[in-house]
Amino acid sequence: MLAEAHKAKLQVLSADQALRARFLLEDLEGLEAIDRRPDEPESETAADRSWRLYTCYVRLRAVSIEASEQRELTEYLPLPVVDDLVDAGCLTARAVPEEGSRRLYLQARLTPSEVGADGLQELGWHSELARREFYTRLADGDASVLDQTSGLTSAQRELIAELKAVGESGRITPELSQKPWLWPVLERLAPQTPVNLRRDKSFGPWLLVRRIQRALRMAHQSRLRGEEQKHQTLLRAAWNDAHALRHSWTLAGWEARNAMAYLLVLHADDGSRYEEALDTLSPAPGSGMREDRLPGEARRRLESNREVLHRLARQRERSHILNPYLVLGVPDGTDHWKDRWRALRRSLDMDGEALANEAKDAIEAFERGHAAVPPYALPLVPGKWAAPRVGVPETVRGAMPMPRQTPPAADAERQFAKQQAAAAIVGTACGTMGLPPVGEFLEDPLRKSSSE
DSSP, rough: OOOHHHHTOSSSSSSHHHHHHHHHTTOOSSSGGSSOOOGGGOOOHHHHHHHOOOOOOOHHHHHHOOOOHHHHHHHSOOOHHHHHHHHHTOOOOSOOSSSSSTTHHHHHHOOGGGOOHHHHHTTTOOOHHHHHHHHHHHHOOOGGGGGGTTOOOOHHHHHHHHHHHHHOOOOOOOOHTTOOOHHHHHHOOOOTTTOOTTTOOOOHHHHHHHHHHHHHHHHHHHHHOHHHHHHHHHHHHHHHHHHHHHHHHTHHHHHHHHHHHHHHHHTOOOOHHHHHHHTTTSSSSSOOOOOOGGGGGHHHHHHHHHHHHHHHHTOOTTTSSOOOOHTTTTOOOTHHHHHHHHHHHHHOOOOHHHHHHHHHHHHHHHHTOSSSSSSOOOSSGGGGGGOOOOHHHHHHHHHOOOOOOOOOOHHHTTTTTHHHHHHHHHHHHHHHTOOOHHHHHHOOOHHHHHHH
């Protein structure tokens, strides 16, 4: 009816609408040549919008379009069609809608690194969760993840091979040591790796300070259990690492000298060891970081440790426990030391239990303000030597787009934008002619009964 009216030169369609209809009916090329007047958004009719989105869809398959147009299409087109566009590389990361039900899904398809753990759970994207967990567990020092390769990327499997080589050789390559997020697992795989302080300016000092602290804790635990030979071996290991690190031009150099002073006094037979320990804790111009450049926390603990040594040198008390927290194997000042003490005393013989009780009494006296000498602080800045809490860049770079979750678009879905544009033109013409909207024709009971 509309076609007949148009042929009879009735004003059914405007010139713009007639031109659009001609393009739709004849599938002509050159849609960009059609005059798309820059109407204000509020003046854009439903027919104008349908036509604009159709032309955007056609152009998108040949050239890039603005991000705002891409976003509008991802919300307008059937999702299988959107997935076809993603697979064809027609959509950029900027096409992700700012909100709505499709936002998370298209993030996973176009910008997977921006999808957090909760989003991965919501999507049921378990393979990516496993890949993310791989990095997280490595950053936590969990070496057991190296035996779980299912679903990992080729880059992750290459990293596994490198890390397994570290575990087998006991040596850490410079390339791996330059990644702070890997330090905990590298330490777990090769705790006694040789350290080149000139090359490993960050990782080397971090590892040595932690190794010194670990050797001291283990030495005290060996003493509690009556393992004297192991106790002495661990103390020598701590001394050797501290001696190698003592001239470092970083805070680690002061940590090393602080540990050396502790070791000198630990089994001091006379006052000369106290004097030697105090000399070790004195500033040494030209042999390390200046004391006035240390963090405030480190300076305060250094002063306290020097005062401890001065008091002990005057008292000549050989049985004093320098650091009762270290004896129990807990961090300085922790609130949970009693739990550790209770667990220890159940597993020790009488001599070990007596030493653990002595450490317990020393901590209680200190907490109540009755201690004549406070604990000797080790390390000077505990937080500095904790496992690095840095981002895992491989998680971002290695995130793979989520595979599409829809079947290939059907022909009717691919024709959706064109059909909508055509329906809008017909609807406009119906309004001009005073005819019912297109939808009302489809609901006509006479047409329905005749088809039956």
